[in-house]
Amino acid sequence: MKHGFIKVAAASPVIKVADADYNARRVIETIAEAKKLGVKVLAFSELTLTGCSCFDLIGHRVILEGAKAALAKVIAATAGTDMLVFVGLPYAAGSRIYSCAAAICDGELLGLVPRENVGGTHFQSYDDEEALDVTVGEHDSFLSSDVLFEHASMPDLKVAVELGADMDAVTSPALRHALSGATVVVQMASFPETVTSTDEAELNIRYESRRLKCGIVMAAPGKGESTTENVYSGLCMVAENGVVLASDERENSLAVSEIDVEHMINLRRAAGGFDVCDYPHYVCPWGGELEETALTRSYSKHPHLPEKAEDLPAYCERMLDIQVSGLVKRMEYAGLDHCVVGISGGVDSTLAVMISARAVKKMGLPSTNVIACTLPCFGTSSRTKSNAIVVAEQLGCEVRVIDIGKSVYQHFDDIGHAHDDYSIAFENAQARERTQVLMDIANKVNGLDVGTEDLSEFVDGWCTYNGDHTSMYDVNLGLTKTQVRANVSYIAANTDDKVLKAALYDVLDCPVTPELLPIHDDLIEQKSEDAVGSYSLQDFFTHKMMICGFGPEKTLRLAKTAYGDEFTDEELLRWITSYCRRYFSQQFKRSCLMDGPAVEAFSVSPRTGFLIPSDAENSLFLKDLSK
Numbered sequence: 106m107k108h109g110f111i112k113v114a115a116a117s118p119v120i121k122v123a124d125a126d127y128n129a130r131r132v133i134e135t136i137a138e139a140k141k142l143g144v145k146v147l148a149f150s151e152l153t154l155t156g157c158s159c160f161d162l163i164g165h166r167v168i169l170e171g172a173k174a175a176l177a178k179v180i181a182a183t184a185g186t187d188m189l190v191f192v193g194l195p196y197a198a199g200s201r202i203y204s205c206a207a208a209i210c211d212g213e214l215l216g217l218v219p220r221e222n223v224g225g226t227h228f229q230s231y232d233d234e235e236a237l238d239v240t241v242g243e244h245d246s247f248l249s250s251d252v253l254f255e256h257a258s259m260p261d262l263k264v265a266v267e268l269g270a271d272m273d274a275v276t277s278p279a280l281r282h283a284l285s286g287a288t289v290v291v292q293m294a295s296f297p298e299t300v301t302s303t304d305e306a307e308l309n310i311r312y313e314s315r316r317l318k319c320g321i322v323m324a325a326p327g328k329g330e331s332t333t334e335n336v337y338s339g340l341c342m343v344a345e346n347g348v349v350l351a352s353d354e355r356e357n358s359l360a361v362s363e364i365d366v367e368h369m370i371n372l373r374r375a376a377g378g379f380d381v382c383d384y385p386h387y388v389c390p391w392g393g394e395l396e397e398t399a400l401t402r403s404y405s406k407h408p409h410l411p412e413k414a415e416d417l418p419a420y421c422e423r424m425l426d427i428q429v430s431g432l433v434k435r436m437e438y439a440g441l442d443h444c445v446v447g448i449s450g451g452v453d454s455t456l457a458v459m460i461s462a463r464a465v466k467k468m469g470l471p472s473t474n475v476i477a478c479t480l481p482c483f484g485t486s487s488r489t490k491s492n493a494i495v496v497a498e499q500l501g502c503e504v505r506v507i508d509i510g511k512s513v514y515q516h517f518d519d520i521g522h523a524h525d526d527y528s529i530a531f532e533n534a535q536a537r538e539r540t541q542v543l544m545d546i547a548n549k550v551n552g553l554d555v556g557t558e559d560l561s562e563f564v565d566g567w568c569t570y571n572g573d574h575t576s577m578y579d580v581n582l583g584l585t586k587t588q589v590r591a592n593v594s595y596i597a598a599n600t601d602d603k604v605l606k607a608a609l610y611d612v613l614d615c616p617v618t619p620e621l622l623p624i625h626d627d628l629i630e631q632k633s634e635d636a637v638g639s640y641s642l643q644d645f646f647t648h649k650m651m652i653c654g655f656g657p658e659k660t661l662r663l664a665k666t667a668y669g670d671e672f673t674d675e676e677l678l679r680w681i682t683s684y685c686r687r688y689f690s691q692q693f694k695r696s697c698l699m700d701g702p703a704v705e706a707f708s709v710s711p712r713t714g715f716l717i718p719s720d721a722e723n724s725l726f727l728k729d730l731s732k
Contacts, residue, residue, distance in 0.1 A: 109367025110398040111262055113146040113289065114139050115341035117327035117358040122156035123168055125175035125194075129154060133182040135359070142361055143399060145392070146189045150324045151220070151268045153193040154179075154206060156366065158331035160364065163227050169197045174582075176207055179241030184212030187393045189254055191266055191291050198237055198248065201229045207241075208254055210391040212246040212601065220268035221278055221352045236387065249387055250278070253287055256392040262366050263287045263388075269295040281384045283317035288369045290314075292323040297335030306340055307349060310427055315347030318372040318379070320364030328356050329653050344366040346372060350402050362402050371654035404667040406641060408648040409585045409705065414688055421595035424588060424704045428580045431730075432464040434599040435578045436553055441467075443552030444475045446502075447543050447573075448493035452593050453581055455496055455612045457557040459596060460580045462500040470675045472501030476550060480509050480539045492608050492615070499605040505546075509538045536572025540626035544577065553577045556699060561586035563644070563698065563709050564647055565637045565684065566691020574694055582701025583708050585647065586640035640679035642668060646684045651715055657730045659683055682730060689723035 116139065139147045151157050162168050169555045172194040179192055186209040190209045195202055196217055203219040204226070217239055219231040231237070236249035242569060256262040258699045265282030272279070272292050279290045290309070296302060306323065314321045320343070327339030329596040341360035343351040346369065350362035405412050411420050436442070444461035448454045461475045477497035513534055514524060522530055540554075547554040556576025558568050560583055568574040581589060590613060597609035616634065634640060645667060649660040664677050672680075695709045696719050708714035 107395065107397040108655075108662060109259075109364045109365050109370075110400065111145050111259075111289070111320075111366055112143050112361065112363050112398050112401075113144070113148075113322045113343055114144040114359060114361040115148050115322045115324040115343060115353075116360075117150055117324050117339035117341050119327055119339075119356050120153065120156055120329035122329065122331050123159055123162050124170040125154045125168070126178075128156070129175035129178045132179050135357075136179075136183060136186065136188065136190060138359070139361070140186055140188060144188060144361060145398075146264055146289060146291070146322060147196055148191045148266075148291040148293060148322045148324045149193060150326045151193040151206075151293040152195060152326075153293075155195060156330050157193075157269075157295040157326045158333070158335070158337070160331075160333075161227070164197075166204055169195055169202070172196075172677075173241055177212050177244070179207075179243065180209050180212060180244060183209050184582045186211060189215075189264060189391050191293060193293050195228070196239065196248070198239065202226045202227060204268055205248065206268055206420065208252075208266070208389070209393075211393075214241050214246045215254060215389050215391060216246050216387075217248040218252055218266050218268075219248060219250060220271055221250055222270040222274050224270070226269075241343050243365060247387075251281070251285070251384065251386040252284065253282065253386045253388050255388050257390045258392060258395045259366070261288060261370050262392075263292060264289045266291040266293060271431075272313075276314075279313060279317060279319075279321075283319050283324070283387070284379055284381050284405050285384045285386045286380050287319065288319070288366050289320040289322065289364055292321060294323055294325040294340075296325055297330075298338035302338065303340055303354060305365055306342065307352070309344050310344045311347050311349060314344040318369050318376060320345045320366070320369060322364075324358075325356060332619035345369070361402055363398055367655070368653055368660075375654075386558075399441075404663050406645065406667050406671075407587050410591055410646055417591065418595060418599075419655045421592050424584065424592055425463070425596075427583070427702050427704050428460045429463045429467060432460060432553075432555065432578060432580050433467050435700070436464065436468065439553065441551055441553050442470055443547070443550045444555050445543050445547040445550065445552045446475065446477050446555045447539055447557065448477045448479050448497055449556075449557075449699075450479075450491070450615065451613060452586075452589050452612055453559050453562075454493065455609065456556040456589050456593050457555050457580055458497055458502065458582075459500065459593075461555050462502060473503045474552075475500070475502040476505060476546060476552065477502040478505045478507055478543060478546065480507050480542060482513060482535045482538075482611050491525050493613050495608040496605060496612070499602055499608070507542060509535065509542065512542075513538050515530065516654070533572055535568045536569035540572050540575055546572055547577060555580055556701065559584050559586055559589050560709065561640050561643055561647070562653075563695055565643060565687045566694050567637050568694065569645055570694055574698075576699055579699050579701035582698065582710070583703035583705065585644040588704065638683055639672075642672070642680055643684060645683055647707075650684075655680055657726050658732050661730065678730070682727065685723050685726040685730065688718070689721055691725075692717050692721065693719040 120128040167546040236247040265287035267278040325340040326337040330337040339358040341358040343362040351360040353360040411495040490718040554577040556579030579721040
């Protein structure tokens with residue numbers, strides 16, 4: 106369970122209705138199978154040992170005693186097994202019958218948790234304040250509604266359970282359990298199969314796990330149930346924070362995945378409102394020493410984009426609308442009617458000029474009110490310059506080509522900098538000259554200097570302070586490089602303009618470059634990713650470390666899972682080390698960023714975004730990597 110991962114499973118073996126002995130054997134077989142997979146929390150459906158479709162048989166003494174004896178066999182079979190198992194059965198206490206979840210671990214009955222919402226069934230609800238003493242074979246335990254099963258070596262792993270109709274209650278037990286600290290909720294279901302049951306169950310499990318910021322392990326009755334009135338599908342699911350990690354719906358269903366408890370705790374700390382004392386729970390310890398959990402779940406290389414390709418067009422339109430809406434509002438508020446954009450032929454400035462074109466169109470202004478300026482200097486290649494001009498012209502913008510070489514040389518002379526000294530001053534002077542020109546043109550035409558830098562470049566500080574770092578409004582401020590590329594690609598794929606389409610695809614094919622050092626034979630030699638690493642990888646680091654709150658060591662592990670086919674371990678270590686250093690050292694640039702719209706719930710705005718001091722130390726992050 107290293108890094109907060111816990112392997113869980115939901116199981117629905119084919120049982121025989123009212124045959125508790127047979128069903129116990131099937132449960133024991135499933136436990137053995139789950140043990141081989143390294144499962145630590147295993148959930149079965151409600152009334153596993155009898156079947157949920159026993160009808161009036163459920164209250165018969167023979168059935169009740171048979172279920173109790175079957176449970177004793179299951180308990181004995183788990184001896185030496187470090188796994189928390191939830192098995193369903195009816196349990197009689199005096200004249201009352203409860204539908205219970207039996208919590209078992211390592212040959213011990215930890216407790217029985219009764220179903221609370223029992224309308225229309227043979228069961229009674231348990232509403233006593235004190236726990237009820239129960240005995241199963243040689244095992245003495247208790248029966249209580251509010252129980253948290255807390256792992257002895259990992260206190261953040263607290264497991265709670267709800268049964269049947271409890272899942273659909275207006276105020277479900279899961280809410281009470283989560284607020285009291287449960288990070289994993291086991292749902293032992295009893296619903297039959299209908300034409301919509303799978304979709305409804307998925308909707309519910311995604312919503313509940315998202316709302317409660319928890320993992321959910323759900324098992325429904327399977328094919329062995331009675332078909333007198335219904336058919337049962339054996340649907341099993343594992344979900345985490347709104348995402349279904351595993352699903353199975355067949356004979357002998359078994360859904361297995363890993364829930365990230367650390368992630369759930371990080372989300373709760375950010376949200377607040379959890380771990381309240383309004384709902385007292387009995388805490389029951391379980392489990393032994395921690396061990397590493399082998400990961401079977403996958404991690405997307407592009408966590409800032411939807412995983413399903415069919416969802417990408419709507420996602421891109423949404424991002425574009427946020428960018429355009431922000432720019433239009435700012436121009437209308439300031440009484441401006443022109444956009445001034447510095448175009449380099451890279452993806453960022455290409456997207457910015459297209460956003461500007463959409464904005465003036467939305468304002469009812471001519472496309473020529475976008476002034477696209479290409480400002481070539483010592484490192485500009487004909488390829489990037491040509492693409493920039495083609496894109497701007499196809500959009501109908503006014504294009505201005507302003508060679509800043511003479512101005513920069515004059516500036517070098519003014520400050521006593523040699524023309525062949527290619528140091529940082531040589532590079533930054535060009536970026537700052539471009540910013541001055543763009544802002545002055547904007548002042549001259551009653552316009553707004555539209556910034557082009559994206560979130561990824563601000564995160565790693567790959568920009569010139571008071572150069573491309575500065576603008577009057579940055580439409581890309583909230584977009585990662587992967588999101589910028591997705592938007593440009595989306596527009597390219599959907600335009601009918603063949604010339605624009607070809608130019609956009611060539612922009613996407615060009616390496617990211619600041620074009621500040623002299624070039625030879627018109628070839629792009631200065632490549633940003635040679636200095637700071639793959640932007641796709643950087644965006645992955647940002648998502649895991651800054652949004653999810655994971656440490657560098659865990660992030661490196663997940664990067665190996667996602668990018669193992671693309672980078673060696675040494676390369677991943679090199680780039681995450683660089684990322685950790687730059688994230689801290691470049692904060693001073695983020696501390697004074699201009700306005701710009703966020704497209705996700707994360708930004709580095711100095712007003713509402715993720716803030717750190719400009720002189721914070723990175724030593725603990727680097728130490729975490731040394732592990």
